[in-house]
Amino acid sequence: MAIVDSARIGHADTTVGLFGSRHAIRVSRFLPRVCCFHMHGGVSVNHLRRAFLAVLCGAVLVVGPQTPASAITGGTTTSSLHGQVQIWNNGGANFRCTGSLIHVHYVLTAAHCLHSSRLVVKAGDKRLGSGQRIIVDGTAAAPKGYDMAVLHLASNVTQSNLVVPYSRDTALLKTGVTVAIRGWGQTETNGPPASTLRVCSLRVERSIASELELEGLDGVPLDGDSGAAVWQNNRVQAVFTHSDDALGGLSVPTGFLAGWIKSVSGVDGID
Template sequence: MTAMTRFGSRLRTALALAVVATVASVAGAAAPASAIMGGTTSGVLRGQVNIWVNYGNTYACTGILIGAQWVLTADHCVPDDPNTIRVWVGDRRPKHGQQITVRGWSNEFKRRDAALLELSWPVQNTQNVVRFNAGPSLLKAGVTVAVRGWGGEYPNGPIPQSLKVCSMRVGASVVDQMRLDSGDGTPMKGDSGAAVWQGDLVQGMIITGNELNDAIALQTSVLAGWIEAVSGIKGVRT
């Protein structure tokens, strides 16, 4: 059993118990999530950026543009040396639009699988910047959400030529995480860091999944204080 499978199994079990007990405790670091399998080609770009490592030669993850110079993504996507990262913004096609290097990064102090990338200069089109939920409200089980990313279209498959989107349903929701059940598609490797959307507000970020029928996301509400402390960016209180 892989580390990713073990982590996903533990987390799904904890979330299932949380529906009854209303609390859950999950240990361990998240392994990479899967890419969107199924779903459709997205007709819009909503704050998504594609993140490349190895000086822009290797696709890594999806990210969320939360400020003109700040990207939220999964911590496991970030190499030790931020100088090797290249972020592409402003286009649904991977490696198109504006290419920006990274000045530095910060990971979430409680060791959740979240990181902030500080871009070396601001993006050209600030209309791509998106809003995120700062709490205290959480999504309830049964709510339908959307996930957009550049993850592979099947396990170990190539990334798509354009951004993809799928709908998912919240299966369980606790203070810091939520389990998302597959709707018309499932996140795959490369979709880590992708936003979980309800309407025009980001509610979470994909961190792991089983590449079959579910994914695990961090709630942005639990990250909001850290995001503001590092970047000065405030989320939307709900």
Template sequence: MQGLRRLMIDSILHCVSVNSDISLQKRIIGGYNCHHTERLYHVRLENSNGNNKYRCRGSLIHPEWILTAAHCWKSEDGWTNRATLKVHPRTAGQQNRVIQQDPVIYDQHHDIMLLKLQTPVTDVPLAQLPDCRRRLQVGDVVQLAGEGATTAGPNNDRCERNIEVMRIKSFVSKLLVCTVCRVSLRLQYLPTGDTGGAAVHNDMIYGVISFSGGYACQIPVVILDMCEYLWWINISHILKTSGLH
């Protein structure tokens, strides 16, 4: 536990205020700010129809493909689905893309999908898929990242967010059921706007965040086990359209 506490303290960087109108109940409390070399593949996904706006997260796993949760797509008339690349670090210079092709979704019972970009991304390091010869075990530590808040400031500012340290408790079918590991902070939880992002272990994506509850330890965070879906990624449109044979 002391090692985790030291990791969090050593990694604190700066906070950037964005979207202060987001309610505190839907934001991260606790953790540490991502280092400027971490999570460069992190993608912000946004659905909007002029009146409403929803956000998710994703990971760039190929120059043309984003991995995320299936519930992060809006297919109704009037909705636009956008991806913002290079959201971290802030100095990288964000790139906005409209997703024009239909998503590749596993099926209606599995909350995982692939989004294809119109043109390849050539200047962002890609996320690494897991080494499934070494599957996650109960008690392994994974990391989550998003754009929640590190602290509840006087104006409830939303800060360029931390990696939350999570500890795996149990496995349920193709889902990993995770709860927040209490380190040195009083309260930590995952906001709903950070679903679709990656659960990382040893710098590889071992899970996709499907959904989460509100306050810490009341409802577990549910993460899809990537090792159960690698075969689907390998035979899906990624391989067929990108030449990754």
């Protein structure tokens, strides 16, 4: 689902389940580009295919424990908005992604959410399809293929209290830190988007300047949660970019691209 440059994928291990058991295969990410595309590309792949690709690509395999996929509950509904807005395509006909309102005229989201026509934002309501409808009249994607984008709204969001800050701090979120993601993504794989805003907690498993790897604690973001804020310490810390149905997913820290965000929106982050 996300745009991922394999050259920027670190060498740390990731855990993938095999047949949904309590054992897993740890796959070294020191792989050729073609293998990285399959392991981290735009579509979710099942665990057996992951394991097969790992062997095919010459990965190092080590057996270790893992929480079974059945332990993922999909998070819970939430009554609070933390700057979340809905991003729709085809003039508002189809729900596409989640975004964060960083200014009454600007939304932060994932770049792959731009691969749609006639984008519309709906703001100010936790119910899917409800809220103030605003046309997107300008977009900017982050340089060098990083999966982050800024949307410009044709008119301002009237509920200015929905605006949230983003972090410009380049200090990395430490491994083990708990974060939250709120969105309207699917509540099950290949299912419809959620009818109301949902939230799940995740733990930072790996942290480098350009990427956070997250593992779900009480839920896992799915399609439709792309572009959602990785929320911690009352601010947007990263933009969620890639879902892994069984584990968690990947995100791009705002601190890494804070200069670019300010250059296209005029909105400065906070430390």
